[in-house]
Amino acid sequence: MGQTITVELSSAKKQKPASPALLGFGKYFTDHMFIMNYDQGEGWHHPRIVPYQPILLDPAAKVFHYGQTVFEGMKVYQTLDQRILMFRPAKNIQRLNASNDRLSIPPLNEELVLEALRQLVLIDRDWIPSEQGNSLYIRPFIIATQNTLGVAPSENYQFMIILSPVGSYYEEGINPVSIYVEDQFVRAVPGGMGTAKAGGNYAAGLKAQQLASVKGYSQVLWLDGVHRKYIEEVGSMNVFFKIGNTVLTPALNGSILDGVTRDSVLQLLRHWNIPVQERLISIDELIDAFGSGELVEAFGTGTAAVISPIGELCFQGKKLTLQEGKTGPLAAQVYDVITGIQRGSIPDPFGWAKEL
Template identity: 70%
Template structure:
C-alpha cells in the first residue's frame, strides 16, 4: 500500500467548534477520523479518512475480552504565523510498534501512519486552537476486532486516529499539583506490560487514582511492584526530582514507559549542562532529601501536561511540601523552553519539530 492510496470522504455535516477559551482535555472531537484495517493473510489495508462516527463491533471482539489494544498521544500546534507543527511524531509511531510487539499486534508501516496523520490534520486544520496553552491532541490507537473468544492473538485489527482540540490537562495548569504516593496497589512489574502503552496499564491504576482523588490529590506516584519502595512513574507522566542541584529520574527498568517528553527533557538538561542521573531512586531517599532541605524541585513530564510541577507529595503519613508549593525555577524554564519550541517561538536545536504542509518537513529545515 502506498501513502497516496488513502481515500478521503469529507463530512457533509460539520460540527460547531468549541471556543478556544472553553476547552478541556479530551471532550470535543474533530470532524474526521482515520481508519486502517488488518486481516491475517492480507495485511493492513483500506486506508481511509471518514467523518468522525461511532464504530460497530461484534460483542465477541477480542478487544473487549482480552484487552488487546495499544494507543499513543501527541499534539499539533498552531504557530503565530499560522504554521502547523508536530513534536517528534515519528517517535510516537516507533513506540506504538514497540507496544504492538509486546501485545502481539502486527507492526504498522510507520511512514503510512505519518502520512495518514498528515492528511487527517490537513483535512481538519481549522480545528487547531490558537489560544495560549491550547493544542490539537492526537490519539492513534489499535484494537483487536476478530469475533472469537479464543485466548490467542486476534487475526483482525483496526488502527484509528482521532483528534481533539484541548486546553490544559490539569486544572492547575503550570501551577504545582499534589501527588499521592501509592504503597498498596501495583500497576506494573518488569516483564509485564508497563513498557507498552496499553489500556490495561491505565485500568490497573484507576482504583488508586480514585482513592488519591478522594484525598484531594491530582495523581498517583507508583512505587515498584516488588520492593514497594523504588519510584517508577506518575499515572500519566514520568517524574523528575532536583536534589542538591542534580536532576534525578528513575531509569527505564522494564516497567516504566519510555516517555518522549521524558527523553526530550533529558536532552534539554544535558544541553544546558545541568547534572542528570537516570538511576534507581527510592521514596526513602526522596523523604531524606526533603528532611535535609536538599529536595529543591519535583516535576512530571508527558505529552498531555508537558511539564507539571509537583508541589506536594503524600507518602504514608509524611506530607512533603516541595519548594513551598511553588513552581520551581527549573520547572518553569523547562516548560517555557519546550512549549516555546513546540509553538515555533524558541529555537529548536534538536530538529524535533515537523511542519505539516503538503508534506511532512522539519520545521528548522
C-alpha cells in the same frame, strides 16, 4: 509507502465550543478520523479518512475480552505565522510499534502512519486552537476485532486516529499539583506491560487514582511492584526530582513507559550541562533528601500536560512540600522551552518540531 489513502469529506460540520476556555481535555472531536484494517493473510489495508463516526463491533471482539489494545498521544500546534507543527511524531509512532510488539499486534508501516497524520490534520486544521496553552491532541489507537473467544492474538484489527482540540490537561495548568505516593496497589512489574502504552496499564491505576482524589490529591506516584520502595511513574507521567544540583529520574527498568517528553527533557537538561542521572530512586532517599533540604524540585512530564510541577508529595501521612507549593525555576524553564519549541516561537536545535 505503497498504499493510497482515500478521503471522504464530511458533509456536515460539527459545532465547536463557544469559548476556548470550555475545551477541557478530550471532550470535543474534529470532523474526520482515519481508519485502517488488518486481516491475517492480507496485512494492513484500506487506509482511509472518513467523517468522524461510531464504530460497529461484534460483542465477541477480542478487545472486549482480552484487552488487546494500544494507543499513543501527541500534539499539533499552530504558530503565530500560521504554520502547523507536530512535536516528535516519528518517535511516537516508533513507540506505538514497540507497544504493538509487546501485545502481539502486527506492526504498522510508520511512513504510512505519518502520512495519514499529516493528511488528517491538514483536513481538520481549522480545529487547531491558536490560544497559548491549547493544542490539537492526536490519539492513534489499535483494537483487536476478531469475533472469537479463543485466548490467542487476534487475526483482525482496526487502527484509528482521532483528533481533539484541548486546553490544559490539569485544571491547575502549569501550577503545581499534589501527589499521593501509592503503597498499596501496583501498576506494573518488569516483564509485564508497563513499557507498553496499553489500555490495561491505565485501568490498573484507576482505583488508586480514585482514592487519591478523595484525599485531595491530583495524581498518584507509583512505587515498584516488587520491593514497594523504588519510584516509577506519576499516574500518566514520568517523573523528575532535583536533589542538590543533580536531576534524577527513574531508569527505564521494564515497567516504566519510555516517554517522549521524558526523553526530550533529558536531552534538554544535558544540552544545558545540568547533571542528570537515570537510576533507581527510593522513596526513603527522597524523604531523606527533603529532610536535609536537598530535594528542591519535582515535576512530571508527559504529552498531555507537558510539564506538571509537583508542589506536594504525601507518603504514609508524611507531607513533603516543595518550593512552598509553587512552581520551581527548573520546571518553569523546561516548560517554557519545550512549549516554545512546540509552538515555533523559539529556536529548535533538536529538530523536534515537524512542519506539516
